[in-house]
Amino acid sequence: MVQATDLPRNEDGIAEALAVLQQQFGDRCQTGQAIREQHGHTTTWIKNQSPDAVIFARSTDEVAQIVKICAAHKVPVIAFGTGSSLEGHVNAPAGGISVDLSQMDAVLAVNAGDLDCRVQPGVTREALNTYLRDQGLFFPIDPGANASLGGMASTRASGTNAVRYGTMKDNVLSLEVVMADGTVIRTGQRARKSSAGYDLTRLMVGAEGTLGIITEITLKLQGIPEASSSARCSFPSVDAACRTVMNVVQYGLPVARIELLDAQTVGAVNAYSKLDLPETPMLLVEFHGTEAGVAEQAEVFGMLAEEHGGTGFVATSTAEERNKLWQARHDAYWATLQLRPGAKGISTDVCVPISKLAEAVGAAQARLAELGFIAPIVGHAGDGNFHALLLVDPDSAEEQEKANDFVGWLNDLAISLEGTCTGEHGIGQGKKPYLLKELGVATGVMAAIKAALDPDNIMNPGKILPG
Amino acid sequence: MVQATDLPRNEDGIAEALAVLQQQFGDRCQTGQAIREQHGHTTTWIKNQSPDAVIFARSTDEVAQIVKICAAHKVPVIAFGTGSSLEGHVNAPAGGISVDLSQMDAVLAVNAGDLDCRVQPGVTREALNTYLRDQGLFFPIDPGANASLGGMASTRASGTNAVRYGTMKDNVLSLEVVMADGTVIRTGQRARKSSAGYDLTRLMVGAEGTLGIITEITLKLQGIPEASSSARCSFPSVDAACRTVMNVVQYGLPVARIELLDAQTVGAVNAYSKLDLPETPMLLVEFHGTEAGVAEQAEVFGMLAEEHGGTGFVATSTAEERNKLWQARHDAYWATLQLRPGAKGISTDVCVPISKLAEAVGAAQARLAELGFIAPIVGHAGDGNFHALLLVDPDSAEEQEKANDFVGWLNDLAISLEGTCTGEHGIGQGKKPYLLKELGVATGVMAAIKAALDPDNIMNPGKILPG
Numbered sequence A, B: 001m002v003q004a005t006d007l008p009r010n011e012d013g014i015a016e017a018l019a020v021l022q023q024q025f026g027d028r029c030q031t032g033q034a035i036r037e038q039h040g041h042t043t044t045w046i047k048n049q050s051p052d053a054v055i056f057a058r059s060t061d062e063v064a065q066i067v068k069i070c071a072a073h074k075v076p077v078i079a080f081g082t083g084s085s086l087e088g089h090v091n092a093p094a095g096g097i098s099v100d101l102s103q104m105d106a107v108l109a110v111n112a113g114d115l116d117c118r119v120q121p122g123v124t125r126e127a128l129n130t131y132l133r134d135q136g137l138f139f140p141i142d143p144g145a146n147a148s149l150g151g152m153a154s155t156r157a158s159g160t161n162a163v164r165y166g167t168m169k170d171n172v173l174s175l176e177v178v179m180a181d182g183t184v185i186r187t188g189q190r191a192r193k194s195s196a197g198y199d200l201t202r203l204m205v206g207a208e209g210t211l212g213i214i215t216e217i218t219l220k221l222q223g224i225p226e227a228s229s230s231a232r233c234s235f236p237s238v239d240a241a242c243r244t245v246m247n248v249v250q251y252g253l254p255v256a257r258i259e260l261l262d263a264q265t266v267g268a269v270n271a272y273s274k275l276d277l278p279e280t281p282m283l284l285v286e287f288h289g290t291e292a293g294v295a296e297q298a299e300v301f302g303m304l305a306e307e308h309g310g311t312g313f314v315a316t317s318t319a320e321e322r323n324k325l326w327q328a329r330h331d332a333y334w335a336t337l338q339l340r341p342g343a344k345g346i347s348t349d350v351c352v353p354i355s356k357l358a359e360a361v362g363a364a365q366a367r368l369a370e371l372g373f374i375a376p377i378v379g380h381a382g383d384g385n386f387h388a389l390l391l392v393d394p395d396s397a398e399e400q401e402k403a404n405d406f407v408g409w410l411n412d413l414a415i416s417l418e419g420t421c422t423g424e425h426g427i428g429q430g431k432k433p434y435l436l437k438e439l440g441v442a443t444g445v446m447a448a449i450k451a452a453l454d455p456d457n458i459m460n461p462g463k464i465l466p467g
Helices: A011-028 A033-039 A060-072 A125-135 A149-155 A200-204 A238-251 A263-273 A291-307 A319-337 A354-371 A397-416 A432-439 A442-453 B011-028 B033-039 B060-073 B125-135 B149-154 B200-204 B238-251 B263-273 B291-307 B319-337 B354-371 B397-416 B432-439 B442-453
Strands: A053-056 A077-080 A097-100 A107-111 A116-119 A172-179 A184-186 A212-220 A227-234 A257-261 A282-289 A311-316 A344-347 A377-380 A385-392 B053-056 B077-080 B097-100 B107-111 B116-119 B172-179 B184-186 B212-220 B227-234 B257-261 B282-289 B311-316 B344-347 B377-380 B385-392
Touching (some): A011 A097, A033 A053, A060 A077, A077 A149, A077 A212, A107 A125, A125 A149, A149 A212, A184 B442, A200 B200, A200 B442, A227 A291, A238 A257, A238 A282, A238 A291, A238 A354, A257 A263, A263 A377, A282 A319, A311 A319, A319 A344, A319 A385, A354 A385, A385 A397, A397 A432, A442 B184, B011 B053, B011 B060, B060 B097, B060 B172, B060 B212, B077 B212, B116 B125, B149 B212, B227 B291, B238 B282, B238 B354, B257 B319, B282 B291, B282 B319, B311 B319, B319 B344, B319 B385, B354 B377, B354 B397, B397 B432
Parallel strands (some): A077 A097, B077 B097
Antiparallel strands (some): A172 A184, A172 A212, A227 A282, A227 A311, A257 A282, A257 A377, A377 A385, B116 B212, B172 B184, B172 B212, B257 B282, B257 B377, B344 B385
């Protein structure tokens, strides 16, 4: 268990703000221990630091009111979506108020002609896609979890489709944000592009709620492609699979997804789902386009894979078979946990230039073997982003320390390869030490922006930056 | 001539800084009137406000030295690339030092395997593409002018290819920037994506040199497509052409370019290049992909165009014929100027949601006719961005005032249609009044960031924000 640092609490301020908030929000301001703990919940190993209260907000006005009250008393405000973040983003190291946005879950507008929509932050990606389906539209970003779109924007999430459709930074057109003094801003209009001043949209995307709380999101959408097909291919080595990915990217093949599963992951999936996939590194690929286009893409992919010793190439375009193929990828997390029942999974998140991916994955595998960890690796290979899921005994301080050391070693390796310690999970509390290693004095610029926009450090304090 | 406001000059500081800089940079610190005027040159109607000196910098260290000296004396520093900006970006309303980056023109690294490169800011887009050609790579952003990549990053430039490849914000991976105190930061690593802290890359892209001077740029590259083809099609009305564009976008057709020329522009091009294109609204389209892919795209486009009354559809894939077809587009600016010899061209730059493009172009045409302006319109239609080029008598104050009023009217219209006053030219001096109308209190957040990162307001003062 990483001992996330507790920060000094403003006890008087918290008590005063809480009294006002309870009066104003009644039942929707909850202070029971279970609900507070749930709102400090992290899906990883960082210890729970519960807020003092949870308020279920229903409108931008309400969020602004909460922030104004907290600002007046210098009390922390932490935005909460679905709690699926991985680096302690929703913890309350200095106490304060968790603003639960899950009831702000309305799709406010869909402009099919412009391929955009406007949603409240509590809408989840699955709910949005269900809402859009009969208009022939979809929102492509898929981080795995059924996260809220506000949370996805705040962590600059991406996932399996990013190689084709980009990350949240590429798919948010504009935001409504409640700033640290309660002011409500809109960061942009609905035009597809703009050169109007500083890019506040991109500044808020990935800011993890430390500069303001996102209360509305205008998103780019995609038309559901005429045709989709999927393929899998096995490789003699991680290196061969990664070289294939590099060629695919260089070729300009517009793959919608290209995922790497290492041999250990394939083994775990076989055991979990009773499959008999060859237990070697595997690539899972998806193509979107016209009927002829996806057929051509699959053919080119098969050719490139063969050049690197790929075997067992299977492409399929029926929805049922595609789903079956991707089930292996979707099951990977749960399948992996079954390799060591009772263990806790700790996920790494480095991202390197694609030309360095084979080196990084190979080095990670060797180091994990040396340390004796069971830790299968899956990767969003087209982005150079991969996750090792270390299975750690939650009762062994020694194992946890060893895991922590490995995470640090891997982050350092990625940074030395011109990569990043976090491709998509964010900094939160867990990766703060590595941000400085990665970006050096640029973190001073971040701190200056934070101080200018949130001088009392009430917006999700203790995340991203020191203090 | 718009009377760009002069700002108070720090005469003592300028004299002191200049003495130090002249000693340090010798011949490369120039104060002749011609060169100073050239560096305050604007390609539009904004009056020239020359800097006090121009220094030709050769390295990041030199830029940092210049900024440190200017910071010590509170003297403005204005970055200069090729001077092709359109909104007074390189003017020196409070005097100060123009830092000419044209000699920092080295391509520092090309990583073909990762489809990226690192360049100095003085490299122009044409020079980069010449450099890349024999590696089968290209950089897609094409704003028309052979601008420097530092300047293009600073104005968040885009142009004809943005509908497929995005704008500078989507194609810059990371930056090296000299901040207002002379500190040199790097905003990111070379990974394709990252969730590591605030997105300083996107904050600097489009900041017009008001937060720092870009001294290195890491750019995403594209493989030169296996096949390209182009097509043109004439339409009975702007509305029919715009509805076709909307359908193309909704269909998900990955057009590389889709440009609108109104009837007046086609007429001008016919006269200038001795062509006999039908003088009705026209779309020019380009497709990139595989042989089969571009053929399929052209076929789908032809079908969609026909549904809206498109005629004279011609698709061609030989380089020579494609170039001839695009010549009409490239000639549009010069052809338009010939419609009224001696007149000065004043370009608008609004960008609206695509569903509002027909309404915006139609309203602009009607208003221009009512005001008696010759003002052909071309548009990056796939982005909803269009330019009217008003031909104005440089000696008539009345015409210029009328043109100015029109620009304001059009900006207001675009904003009311959920669009922006600037799709790609930037705010500079010319569009400052409209930024507030467009983004309201969000401009206060921009001002707070500016004050935090440049407390003495020495970085390109008087641009984007008031003061």
